[in-house]
Each structure stands twice: as structure tokens, then as C-alpha cells.
Amino acid sequence: MADFQAKSNVFLNWFKSQTGATYDSRLQLTDLRDRGAGRGIIATTDIPAETDLFTIPRQSVISVENSDLSKKLPRIFTGLKNLDADGDDGMADGDDDEEDSLIMPDPWLDLIMVMVYEFLQGEDSAWKTYFEVLPDNFDTLMFWSQGELNELQASAVKDKVGKESADEMFKTKVLPVVKAHEDVFYAGGAQKLSDEQIVELAHRMGSIIMAYAFDLENSEEEEDDEQEGWVQDLEGTQAMGMVPMADMLNADAEFNAHLNHGEDSLTMTSLREIKAGEEVLNYYGPLPNCDLLRRYGYTSAKHARYDVVEVPWEIIASTIDKRFTGKKGVLDEEDMEEGFVLERDSGEPDDTGINTYPAKFVAFPEELEEQVCQVTAPALSIDLNRGPNKAQRKQLKSTFFEIMDAVIPARLAQYGTTIEQDEQLLKNTDLEGRHRMAVVVRLAEKKLLKEAKEFIPAQLEKHKPVQEEEEGRSAKRQKR
Numbered sequence: 168m169a170d171f172q173a174k175s176n177v178f179l180n181w182f183k184s185q186t187g188a189t190y191d192s193r194l195q196l197t198d199l200r201d202r203g204a205g206r207g208i209i210a211t212t213d214i215p216a217e218t219d220l221f222t223i224p225r226q227s228v229i230s231v232e233n234s235d236l237s238k239k240l241p242r243i244f245t246g247l248k249n250l251d252a253d254g255d256d257g258m259a260d261g262d263d264d265e266e267d268s269l270i271m272p273d274p275w276l277d278l279i280m281v282m283v284y285e286f287l288q289g290e291d292s293a294w295k296t297y298f299e300v301l302p303d304n305f306d307t308l309m310f311w312s313q314g315e316l317n318e319l320q321a322s323a324v325k326d327k328v329g330k331e332s333a334d335e336m337f338k339t340k341v342l343p344v345v346k347a348h349e350d351v352f353y354a355g356g357a358q359k360l361s362d363e364q365i366v367e368l369a370h371r372m373g374s375i376i377m378a379y380a381f382d383l384e385n386s387e388e389e390e391d392d393e394q395e396g397w398v399q400d401l402e403g404t405q406a407m408g409m410v411p412m413a414d415m416l417n418a419d420a421e422f423n424a425h426l427n428h429g430e431d432s433l434t435m436t437s438l439r440e441i442k443a444g445e446e447v448l449n450y451y452g453p454l455p456n457c458d459l460l461r462r463y464g465y466t467s468a469k470h471a472r473y474d475v476v477e478v479p480w481e482i483i484a485s486t487i488d489k490r491f492t493g494k495k496g497v498l499d500e501e502d503m504e505e506g507f508v509l510e511r512d513s514g515e516p517d518d519t520g521i522n523t524y525p526a527k528f529v530a531f532p533e534e535l536e537e538q539v540c541q542v543t544a545p546a547l548s549i550d551l552n553r554g555p556n557k558a559q560r561k562q563l564k565s566t567f568f569e570i571m572d573a574v575i576p577a578r579l580a581q582y583g584t585t586i587e588q589d590e591q592l593l594k595n596t597d598l599e600g601r602h603r604m605a606v607v608v609r610l611a612e613k614k615l616l617k618e619a620k621e622f623i624p625a626q627l628e629k630h631k632p633v634q635e636e637e638e639g640r641s642a643k644r645q646k647r
């Protein structure tokens with residue numbers, strides 16, 4: 168406990184000592200582990216809207232541009248393939264072909280390389296003190312055991328952990344670079360690591376980057392040109408950097424601070440008044456809980472509005488097969504989707520970081536309906552190429568909703584427990600950590616499926632086939 172706060176204090180002093188850094192004295196970098204949130208920043212007194220909370224000079228950011236590694240080995244970086252001032256590419260003559268095979272493909276790998284390098288420099292790295300407050304264990308899915316992953320039941324996120332592909336990438340892209348340049352990577356006299364340790368270090372740095380790094384905009388104007396609204400997700404195409412202090416903020420779907428990218432510095436600004444005792448919160452984007460867990464290792468009730476659930480085509484196809492034994496449309500393997508994502512219409516947070524728009528399930532994906540229609544139309548003797556008439560369109564629509572009405576219970580049955588059982592589990596305060604988060608994610612998916620199912624009856628009524636509509640009308644006339 169004391170050690171944790173001592174590390175925070177040393178880091179804070181280091182941060183304040185950076186030339187050009189500012190830090191509002193009303194902020195407290197504090198221990199939030201009792202609420203499962205590691206370090207975070209709280210306001211000690213009320214802070215008005217549009218206050219500059221802290222400023223990070225661009226030269227304090229860990230990036231390809233700022234690290235000595237890009238001067239020592241410029242050719243290994245995607246954006247820095249041009250030679251340095253004296254035409255030297257940092258390689259011994261004649262080994263350029265070999266070096267070409269070591270060029271890394273994207274900004275994420277570039278930053279991993281820089282982080283591995285800076286970490287190995289130890290005391291000689293300008294960011295030594297910063298590394299002390301970066302985590303060495305994670306709750307992101309990459310670090311879950313198979314037993315823990317099984318608690319996610321039928322969630323599609325289980326197949327998106329990517330541990331093997333990350334492992335492969337580190338072995339083929341990071342390890343050879345470190346081994347080919349031991350003189351550079353261990354320049355400070357660090358003890359050489361085994362291959363296994365290098366891959367493990369790359370995993371650690373990769374996980375830190377996934378949860379802590381920022382895309383680096385060139386300036387605010389450029390940022391405004393390129394993106395509208397609040398999307399602040401790591402797209403993986405832009406240069407990335409580790410921004411000390413900005414990454415000490417936790418985040419939520421409702422937030423009160425935003426990082427502005429200036430020419431010489433980055434500034435965290437309050438979006439609205441932050442009351443004394445309130446946490447200063449950033450925004451990671453409109454992420455569903457499954458992705459929040461996969462990338463950041465936590466879940467949040469406020470992100471429930473962005474939850475998603477995947478429905479594999481397999482279940483839909485077998486439901487159609489049970490319903491129609493005759494002729495069905497055949498899908499082009501190249502064009503067909505293997506699965507569809509259901510989500511709510513959730514809007515965007517307003518300029519102050521608050522959600523005023525109620526999140527609601529309002530439609531199944533159009534592509535899903537199209538794919539179902541392609542298969543069911545021949546069975547209904549409807550020729551899609553000739554353009555179905557109004558009655559046929561209604562028939563296709565009602566068939567689609569009838570199919571979805573049967574698909575959803577089949578999808579729900581793939582999870583091992585019911586909504587009620589999961590809700591009961593969450594009431595038990597002994598259910599903690601990864602197990603609790605897995606229940607939150609699988610429950611979120613089931614709730615969305617339930618909401619989608621409840622949406623169907625009104626659609627079936629709306630798209631009642633013409634014949635039934637007529638019968639309904641004449642029954643009404645007879646009553647009168």
C-alpha cells in the first residue's frame with residue numbers, strides 16, 4: 168500500500184519535472200485498487216469546466232520519434248525508413264537485405280519495439296520512473312486461463328483473444344530484431360534475456376500499449392478534420408505513443424476530461440465541472456463490455472449501452488432448414504457473412520461527456536435480413552431478381568422475423584446459464600474478479616438477445632401478410 172502510493176508520488180514528481188509539463192494542484196493521483204481500478208486521478212476540490220488539468224510536453228511521450236532507438240536503428244521502423252543525415256541507415260554495409268526482412272509492419276509493433284528498448288535501458292532510459300507505474304500483470308483476456316475463458320460461455324469474444332497470433336508475431340518480428348542488435352538493446356549493460364523472456368517482455372509491452380497508448384494526432388485542427396464526434400479508439404494506422412499522466416486516468420462511457428493534441432504538447436481538459444471527490448475520467452470510445460474486457464481488462468455498467476452479441480449464420484441456416492424443407496436459395500460462399508452483430512442504437516455522448524440518448528434495440532442488421540431473404544425467397548416462390556411486389560415484401564419480412572423469433576432462443580440456449588441465474592450469481596458479493604466480469608459479459612449478451620426478441624412481435628404485426636390483414640379487417644367489419 169505505502170509502496171504503491173510512494174511509486175505514484177515519485178512518478179508525479181518526475182512528471183512535474185518535465186520541461187513544459189503542468190499539473191493542476193487540485194488533482195490527486197491516488198490508489199483506487201479498492202474499487203478494482205488501480206491508480207486514478209480524483210479532484211480534491213471543485214474544478215470548473217474547460218480547465219487545463221495537466222499538460223504533457225510532446226518530448227515526454229514515448230514514441231518512435233522520441234526514442235533513441237529510431238536514431239540507432241532507423242530502418243526497422245515503418246515511418247522512418249528514410250536514411251539519417253549522413254546517409255547511414257544504422258546497419259553495417261552489405262546487410263541491407265537481411266535488415267529489410269526485419270522491418271515491422273505497423274505503428275503498434277513500432278511502439279512495442281521502442282518500449283522493449285526503453286525498458287531494457289533501465290536507468291539510462293528517460294522514462295525509467297514512468298515504467299515503475301506501468302503494470303506487470305493484466306486482467307485482459309490474453310492472460311486468462313482456459314477455465315476462466317470458459318466462464319464467458321458462448322460469447323464470441325472468446326475467439327478473439329489473439330494470444331497465438333500475438334505470440335507468433337513477437338517471435339517472428341520482435342525477437343529477431345532484438346537478437347540481431349544486442350549491442351543496441353543491451354547497451355546499458357542489461358543482462359541478456361532468453362528468447363522466451365524477450366517474447367514475454369513483448370507481450371507485456373503489447374498489453375500495456377493496448378490499454379494505455381494513445382493515437383498521436385499531429386494537432387487539434389487535423390484531428391477535427393479527420394474525425395467527428397467522440398471516437399477515440401486505437402485504429403492501428405496512426406503513430407502511437409505512451410502519454411505519461413494522460414494514461415493515469417481511468418475511463419468510462421460517461422466522462423469528464425478529454426486529451427487535446429497541440430503542436431508542442433498534449434493537454435487534458437475538463438469537459439464540465441468536476442466536483443470534489445469525483446474521479447477524472449477519460450473515454451476509450453463506444454466499446455461493448457466484451458471489448459472493454461478483451462482490451463482493458465475491466466467491465467462497466469455504463470458501457471452496457473454499447474453491448475453487442477454475435478449470431479452465427481450456422482444457427483440461422485439450421486433454423487431455416489427446419490422451417491423449409493423444399494427449395495432454398497444458395498449463398499455465394501465469397502459474399503456470405505459467417506455471423507451478424509446485434510447492437511442497440513446508442514447515440515453519442517454530448518460535448519460534456521454525458522449520454523442523454525436512450526440506448527434501444529431498434530433494428531436487426533440489414534445485411535442479415537438480406538442474407539435470410541436470399542435463402543428463403545425461393546422457398547416462398549418469390550423471385551428477388553424480378554423485384555417482389557408489396558405482398559411478397561411483407562411475406563419476406565414476416566418470414567424473416569419469424570425466423571429470428573426462433574433463432575434467438577436457439578442462440579440463448581448456447582450459453583450454459585439463463586439470465587436469471589446470472590443475475591443471481593452477480594448478487595453474490597463473493598463472486599469477484601475475472602469470474603464476475605465473465606458473468607457480466609455473458610449476461611450482457613443474453614440481455615441484448617432478449618431485447619431483440621421483444622422487438623419482434625410488433626414487427627410481425629406491422630408486416631402481417633396481406634391475406635391475414637384482409638381477414639383481420641373483414642372480421643372487424645362483421646363485428647360491427
Ligand SMILES: C[S@@+](CC[C@H](N)C(=O)[O-])C[C@H]1O[C@@H](n2cnc3c(N)ncnc32)[C@H](O)[C@@H]1O
Binds near residue numbers: 378415416
Ligand atoms: C490507461 S490505464 C488507467 C490507469 C490505471 N488504472 C493504472 O493503474 O495504471 C487503463 C487501465 O486502467 C483500468 N481502468 C480504466 N478505467 C477503469 C474503470 N472505469 N474501472 C476499472 N478499471 C479501469 C484498466 O485496468 C485499464 O486497463
